Amino acid sequence: MTALTRFQRIRMGLPTSSREARFAQGWRVVQMLAASPAALAGLGIVAALLLLAAFAPVIAPHDPYVQNLANQLRPPSAENLFGTDEFGRDIFSRVIHGTRYTLYIVLLVAVVAAPAGLFIGASSGFLGGWVDTLFMRITDIALAFPRLILALAFVTAFGPGLNNAILAIALTGWPPYVRIARAEALMIRRSDCISAVELMGASRLRIILVHVIPLCMPSLLVRLTLDMAGVILIAAGLGFLGLGAQPPSAEWGVMLASGKEDLLSGWWVGTFPGIAIFLVCMGFNLLGDGLRDVLDPRQES
Amino acid sequence: MTQGTGLVMGILGKVAIIFATFLGLIFVTFMIGRVMPLDPVTAAVGPDVSQELYDRTREQMGLNQPLWIQFFDYVAAVLRLDFGTSFSTRQTVIDDIARVFPATLELALVGVVIGALIGIPLGILAAVKRGTMVDGLIRVILLIGYSAPVFWKGLILLVVFYAILGVAEGPGRMSVFFEGVVPIRTGLLLIDSALAGEWEVFRNAIGHIILPAVSLGYGAAAYVGRMTRSFVLDQLKQEYVSVARVKGLSEWAVIFHHVLPNCAVQLVTTVALTFGLLLEGAVLTETVFAWPGLGQYMTRAMFNADMNAVPGGTSVIGAIFVSLNVVSDILYRMLDPRTRQ
Amino acid sequence: MPTPPDQPPLIDIRDLHVSFRSRAGMVPALRGVSFSMGREKVGVVGESGSGKSITGKSILGLLPRHAELRAERMMFDGQDLLTMPPKRLRQIRGRRIGLVMQDPKYCLNPVKSVGNQIVEAFRTAHPIGRKEAENRAIEMLATVQINDPARVMKVYPHELSGGMAQRVMMAMMVVAEPDLLIADEPTSALDVTVQLEVLALLDRLVEARSMGLIFISHDLRLVSQFCDRVIVMYGGRIVETLAAGDLAHASHPYTRGLMNCLPRLDHRPGERLQTLERDDAWLTR
Numbered sequence: 026m027t028a029l030t031r032f033q034r035i036r037m038g039l040p041t042s043s044r045e046a047r048f049a050q051g052w053r054v055v056q057m058l059a060a061s062p063a064a065l066a067g068l069g070i071v072a073a074l075l076l077l078a079a080f081a082p083v084i085a086p087h088d089p090y091v092q093n094l095a096n097q098l099r100p101p102s103a104e105n106l107f108g109t110d111e112f113g114r115d116i117f118s119r120v121i122h123g124t125r126y127t128l129y130i131v132l133l134v135a136v137v138a139a140p141a142g143l144f145i146g147a148s149s150g151f152l153g154g155w156v157d158t159l160f161m162r163i164t165d166i167a168l169a170f171p172r173l174i175l176a177l178a179f180v181t182a183f184g185p186g187l188n189n190a191i192l193a194i195a196l197t198g199w200p201p202y203v204r205i206a207r208a209e210a211l212m213i214r215r216s217d218c219i220s221a222v223e224l225m226g227a228s229r230l231r232i233i234l235v236h237v238i239p240l241c242m243p244s245l246l247v248r249l250t251l252d253m254a255g256v257i258l259i260a261a262g263l264g265f266l267g268l269g270a271q272p273p274s275a276e277w278g279v280m281l282a283s284g285k286e287d288l289l290s291g292w293w294v295g296t297f298p299g300i301a302i303f304l305v306c307m308g309f310n311l312l313g314d315g316l317r318d319v320l321d322p323r324q325e326s
Numbered sequence: 327m328t329q330g331t332g333l334v335m336g337i338l339g340k341v342a343i344i345f346a347t348f349l350g351l352i353f354v355t356f357m358i359g360r361v362m363p364l365d366p367v368t369a370a371v372g373p374d375v376s377q378e379l380y381d382r383t384r385e386q387m388g389l390n391q392p393l394w395i396q397f398f399d400y401v402a403a404v405l406r407l408d409f410g411t412s413f414s415t416r417q418t419v420i421d422d423i424a425r426v427f428p429a430t431l432e433l434a435l436v437g438v439v440i441g442a443l444i445g446i447p448l449g450i451l452a453a454v455k456r457g458t459m460v461d462g463l464i465r466v467i468l469l470i471g472y473s474a475p476v477f478w479k480g481l482i483l484l485v486v487f488y489a490i491l492g493v494a495e496g497p498g499r500m501s502v503f504f505e506g507v508v509p510i511r512t513g514l515l516l517i518d519s520a521l522a523g524e525w526e527v528f529r530n531a532i533g534h535i536i537l538p539a540v541s542l543g544y545g546a547a548a549y550v551g552r553m554t555r556s557f558v559l560d561q562l563k564q565e566y567v568s569v570a571r572v573k574g575l576s577e578w579a580v581i582f583h584h585v586l587p588n589c590a591v592q593l594v595t596t597v598a599l600t601f602g603l604l605l606e607g608a609v610l611t612e613t614v615f616a617w618p619g620l621g622q623y624m625t626r627a628m629f630n631a632d633m634n635a636v637p638g639g640t641s642v643i644g645a646i647f648v649s650l651n652v653v654s655d656i657l658y659r660m661l662d663p664r665t666r667q
Numbered sequence: 668m669p670t671p672p673d674q675p676p677l678i679d680i681r682d683l684h685v686s687f688r689s690r691a692g693m694v695p696a697l698r699g700v701s702f703s704m705g706r707e708k709v710g711v712v713g714e715s716g717s718g719k720s721i722t723g724k725s726i727l728g729l730l731p732r733h734a735e736l737r738a739e740r741m742m743f744d745g746q747d748l749l750t751m752p753p754k755r756l757r758q759i760r761g762r763r764i765g766l767v768m769q770d771p772k773y774c775l776n777p778v779k780s781v782g783n784q785i786v787e788a789f790r791t792a793h794p795i796g797r798k799e800a801e802n803r804a805i806e807m808l809a810t811v812q813i814n815d816p817a818r819v820m821k822v823y824p825h826e827l828s829g830g831m832a833q834r835v836m837m838a839m840m841v842v843a844e845p846d847l848l849i850a851d852e853p854t855s856a857l858d859v860t861v862q863l864e865v866l867a868l869l870d871r872l873v874e875a876r877s878m879g880l881i882f883i884s885h886d887l888r889l890v891s892q893f894c895d896r897v898i899v900m901y902g903g904r905i906v907e908t909l910a911a912g913d914l915a916h917a918s919h920p921y922t923r924g925l926m927n928c929l930p931r932l933d934h935r936p937g938e939r940l941q942t943l944e945r946d947d948a949w950l951t952r
Contacts, residue, residue, distance in 0.1 A: 060690075165343070166350040171647045173606045174624075175354070178640040181628040182361040254473065261475050262610050266625055284481055285614055292485045299478030307473035457732070565773040568729055573839075574761015574791045576754075583787070587778045662778070 057319040064315020070308025078124040085118035089275045098291040108293035110283055112273075116294065119275040120301050126276040127305060130191055130260045131253050137195040139249055142202025147237045149203070150210025152229065160203065168200045173259055180268045187276070190269035194259055198252065205248055209241040243320040251313035254306045261302050277302050344652055349401070351644045355637035356400050360393070409638030414630045419638035422623060427642075428513025429499060430612070430619030434604040435514075436539040441546025441604075442597050448547065449554025454581060456559065464551070471548025476607045480541040480614040487537060495533035497616035504530055538615045542607050546600045553596045557589040564588075591661045595654040602650045605643055675745035677847055677879040678726065679703040682739040685721055685730065693735070696721045698903040706846075708873060708880040710890030710911070712925070713900035719883045722900070723849045726881075727766060728756055744846060762792040765840030767869075769852040771832035775824035775839075782820030785839045792843035807838040811868055830861035834868065841872055847879040848872075855884070866893060887914075887925050899925070902950040921949055 031045065040046040058064050077084060087105075093113030101108045107116035149160040179193035213219055213236075222232055263269030264278020265285075272279050277298040284295015367384045375383075384390055388399060403409070409419035445468075452464040487494040495501065499515060504527045508519045516535070519528040561567065562585065570580045605620075612621035620639060627635035685697040697718045702709075711719045724730050726743070741748040743759060751759070768774050776784060785804040789795065795803075801820070808816035811834040824832060833853060840848065850869065854862040870893065873880045884890050890897055891911045899907045899922045907919040917923050927941040934940075 162343070162346065163350075166347045169347050169648045169651050170351060170354070170644055171602065171606050174609065174640055174643050174647075177609065177624070177628060178355065178358045178636055181631060181636050182358040184631075258475050262477065265475075265477055265610065266613065266628070268628060278475075281475070281478060281481065285477075288481065288484060289489055292489070295478065295481045296485070299475065299481065302478065303470070303474040306475075307469055310469060310473055565768060565770070566776045569766065569768070569774045569836075570776070571729065571757075572727055572760055572764070572766045573788045573843075574757050575787075576757060584776050584779075588776065590778075 054319055058315055061315050061318065063311045064318075067308045067311025067313070067315060070304060071312055074124055074128060074305055074308070077121055078128040081122045081125055085115075085121040087115035087118040089114060089119040089122040090273055098287060098294070100291070101293055107297040108291065110280070110291070110294050111287055116280070116297055119280060120277070120297055122275040123277045123280065123298065123301060124305075126187070126270060126274065127257060127260075127302075130187075130194075131256055133191045134195045134198060134256050135249055135253065137192075138198040139202050139245065142199035143206045143238060143241060143245060144233075145199070146203035146206025146208075147210045147233050147241060150207035151214055151233055151237050153214070157207075161207070164200045164203045167197075168204075170197070172197045172255075173262065176259055176263065177266070177268065180263060185268045185271060187270040187274070190260060190263045193263075194256055198256065201248055201252065202245065205244045206238070206241045209244060210237050213237060213240055247313055247317040247320055250309055250316055254309040254313070257302060257306050257309070344648070347648050348645065351648065352401055352404055352641060353397070355641045355644070356397055358640065359633050359637040360396075404641065409641070410634035412627065412635040412638075413632045414626060414635070419635050422635065423620065423639060423642055426618060426620050426623045428619075429515075429617060430605065430608045430621055432514040432516065433535065433538055433542065433608055433611070433617060433619060434601055436516075436535055437542030437604045437607075438546055438597060438601045440539055440543030441550050441600055444543065445547035445550030446554050446593065449551040449556075450558055450581065450586075452551070452555045453558035453562065454577070465555075468548045468551045468555075471544045472552070474545075475610075476541055476545050477610040477614050479544055480538060480611050483537045483541055484614065494537050495530065497614075498534060499618055500527065500531050500534055534615075538611050538617055541611050541614075542604050545607060546604055549603065550593075550596055550600055554589070554593060557592050558585055561585040561588050591658050594661070595658055598650050598654045598657070602647045605646060674705070675742070676703040676705050677744055678881075679740060679742040680726075680738060681741075683722070683725060683741060684737050685718075685725055686735050687731075688733040688735065696734075696903055697725070700900075700903075700905055702898055702905060702908065704879060704881070704896070706877050706879045707896060708870075708882060708894040710882045710884065710894035710897045711900060712884060712887050712890050712897060714885060716902075717900040718903040719900050720851055721903075723766070723851050723881060723883055726849065727760055727764060729766075761788075762843055763846045765843070765845040765848045767833070767836050767840055767848065767850045767853045770856045771829065771836045772824060772827070774836055775832065777824055779823075780820065781822050781824065781827070781835050785820075785835070785842055788839045789842045803842060804838070807842045808835070810872070811835070811838045812864075813838075829857050830865060833857060833861075833865050837865075837869065837872065841876070841878075844876065845878065847881070849881045849883070851883045852885070853882075854889075855886075888929055904950070906949060919949075920944075920946065 034040060034045060034049075040049045058068070091114065093109070096105075096109050096113035097111055099105055099109045099113075105115045105117060107120060110116055110119070145160055145164075149157045175197045176190075176193045179196055180190050183189035183193060210233075219232060219236060222236055227235075260269055261276075261278035261281065264274075264276045265281050267279075267282060270276035270279050272283075280298035281295050281302075284291075284298065287294045367380055367387065367389065388396060391399075407420050409423075411417065412419050412422055415422055448464050448468065452461045452468075455461045483494075484496070488496050504524075508515070508522050508524050508527050511518050511521060515531045516528065519525075519531055558581075567580060567584060570584045571577075575583070608617075608619060609621035609624055611617070612619050613625055616622070620643070624636070624639045624643075626632075627639060680703065681701045683697055683700040684695070686693045686695045700718070700722055711722060713719045721730070725736055725741075726748070728748075730736060738749060743764070746759070748756065748759075775781070782801065782804055785807060786797065786800045789800045789803055790797070805816045805820060808819055813819050813831060813834055819827075819831075819835075824835075827835060837853075853869065854865055857865060866889075869880075872878070880894075882890060882894055887897075891914050894911050897909055897911050897914060898905055899917075899919065901921050907917060907922045909917060909922075914922070914926060917926060921943075924941075924943045928943055930940070
């Protein structure tokens with residue numbers, strides 16, 4: 026029998042090093058994910074979002090900000106696939122550029138809220154004692170608050186604007202991650218592998234960062250993906266109310282506000298950005314559900 | 327520790343947590359009010375005043391006190407339901423809220439009823455026919471429900487049913503024609519007009535509420551339906567369901583007599599929580615439909631950076647939210663025989 | 668006791684195959700099981716995965732959706748279970764076959780009272796008024812030796828002890844006067860002392876009503892003492908069928924191995940315990 030190449034070893038699930046083991050595990054996840062058409066659809070949508078955002082200036086046929094008052098409120102046509110808005114701007118191009126805002130919002134919120142919640146939860150669960158009790162009480166209290174209203178109130182306090190909106194959403198979004206990280210930390214706190222590392226003299230900080238947190242990753246990934254759908258909706262709501270992204274930004278929520286104004290004269294102004302929000306949201310939901318079935322079947326939604 | 331003491335400690339502990347939650351909420355709204363970009367003194371007396379008037383007003387408003395004393399005063403005021411005076415309407419915030427809240431309450435109630443009436447049966451059906459096309463179709467319908475923004479659903483519904491088809495009424499709660507016709511008893515237009523026997527107004531009110539309520543209701547149905555499906559599937563895996571089948575019960579008899587009673591508690595909790603979510607959703611939907619409720623009030627207050635109205639409204643909605651959580655918890659304990667004593 | 672010659676056997680199964688659809692293809696669970704029985708106590712013995720529970724579930728039609736069943740013959744008291752319409756099958760299940768399972772606490776609906784569930788079992792099988800059904804249920808609870816049956820009627824399952832819950836299960840399953848009772852590891856979750864009581868009760872119930880009993884267990888000794896006949900299963904097949912008294916003269920090496928592995932009081936210290944030698948040939952015979 027000839028020796029297997031590294032690629033073959035990973036594919037067949039016969040790793041010979043810890044790095045190969047990680048790849049093998051990732052491959053299993055990909056395989057299981059690929060078996061579900063819904064999850065694949067979600068993945069496709071998210072991938073499309075990334076691509077559109079990356080290549081927006083190339084893909085969009087017109088400049089999203091250039092006004093053309095002679096061309097106001099034109100219905101969809103070959104020239105303007107989604108029609109034009111009240112300033113004569115091409116809605117199709119604006120929708121495509123809107124992907125950049127969506128991606129920006131989603132990434133920033135993820136980068137701020139998730140690690141914070143993760144670290145607090147993992148430390149809380151691992152350290153136990155009064156630290157745990159304190160953080161848990163605070164998190165429970167924070168979880169009982171209405172997220173959208175609180176985000177709105179925060180944005181009012183900070184002043185309208187895209188970055189303030191992101192901060193507000195992130196500030197209301199960390200509790201679920203604390204819960205997840207703490208649950209995982211509690212489970213592995215007493216395990217032998219952690220005890221072994223402790224015996225080798227690892228500091229508690231190191232254990233939390235290097236050992237506990239990586240084990241929380243699967244649940245966290247699922248929660249993150251599902252959360253992104255909610256974040257998009259909240260951000261769009263903020264933009265719609267004029268408290269998030271501001272006109273003339275090509276953010277989808279802002280475009281929906283125009284849609285409301287032009288309801289009777291141009292149904293296309295609000296319809297297409299809304300479809301975009303809906304599609305992206307659905308994509309994250311599908312992907313998140315798929316990931317949950319694969320990575321963490323016991324997690325409740 | 328005797329069982330009695332343990333029980334009392336348990337209840338005290340829960341009460342303490344509820345209390346801490348409300349306190350936390352008030353703290354957050356207090357900080358929001360203090361961090362606002364608008365200068366409250368200027369908002370009260372205007373921009374062009376003498377330094378002396380400015381300082382005096384500032385002292386009057388208690389703003390030169392250290393922060394923790396201000397917080398203490400604020401908590402005391404909130405307990406008296408005194409949220410200050412709104413800068414835009416010049417009325418006390420609590421009067422404003424009392425005036426606008428019934429409209430939102432009515433909308434959220436109708437929305438949650440629609441959501442439950444559609445969501446629960448769909449969820450049950452999807453669970454029973456799991457894996458089939460019916461299940462897939464229902465799951466897609468539900469997925470659309472919670473992936474689409476509620477205000478966009480409202481816009482689409484307005485365009486289709488009001489602008490194009492003309493079967494529903496437009497924005498607002500009722501036609502101007504009927505203003506003042508119906509005496510206000512509960513604040514809920516549908517009930518008040520029915521009680522007064524004013525059926526034309528009733529029909530008009532329905533025509534107005536139907537679109538925003540369906541916008542909210544679809545989202546509610548999606549959430550409730552998803553949860554229902556999950557609950558029913560969990561129960562169908564249980565042994566007692568097999569045993570019930572062995573007894574000779576038909577599949578639907580098993581669902582109605584055995585599975586649903588076991589899901590009842592969770593369903594009630596879910597519907598209560600959904601009501602809270604709809605109150606939140608109303609803030610966005612009311613803007614689309616010019617619905618004169620708390621949502622529109624809050625949106626205007628936010629635009630004006632109204633330092634009293636925004637924390638006040640947030641506190642009220644937040645308090646309702648927290649109370650719904652608490653009530654659900656209590657209902658859960660009361661209705662599940664396993665946790666009864 | 669064996670069936671009188673003029674009556675059809677209670678259960679007559681020939682060449683039953685059950686497979687499960689899974690991601691890795693069809694997984695066989697039963698490979699050609701054939702047996703028949705009358706109103707007697709038959710024990711079905713085997714290890715986990717031998718297919719003994721599946722056999723019981725097949726008779727009751729309780730297989731999960733991803734299972735596939737085919738058989739040459741599957742008859743209950745002369746009626747063909749394979750071609751029967753679902754409604755008729757349901758009636759047979761409710762009225763004439765009962766099932767007692769391993770963990771009674773999970774088998775009872777947690778939000779309904781015990782009495783409610785027994786009454787339901789009775790009224791589904793026979794059209795009877797509520798009051799009469801309740802009286803019957805109380806009688807049944809007394810028969811299974813539950814004290815103060817009227818009080819227990821209003822009790823909820825989580826308030827019962829293991830032994831009491833199992834007795835309630837038996838009452839529930841026997842109240843409709845079935846002809847056949849299938850007991851799937853009925854005593855495995857109970858304390859040893861309670862086990863014996865429950866078994867004695869089961870014995871009395873079955874004898875008094877001339878019911879057939881299929882007793883599924885992994886405990887060979889228990890089955891040999893309790894049942895008239897023993898069916899030994901391995902790998903989804905029946906490897907041997909014999910009268911309980913003849914177990915010492917078993918011919919199949921698996922059965923012999925099982926008997927030899929039973930620990931004995933006169934075992935000499937230091938002597939090696941017997942282990943079971945498996946032969947893959949048993950899977951294909």
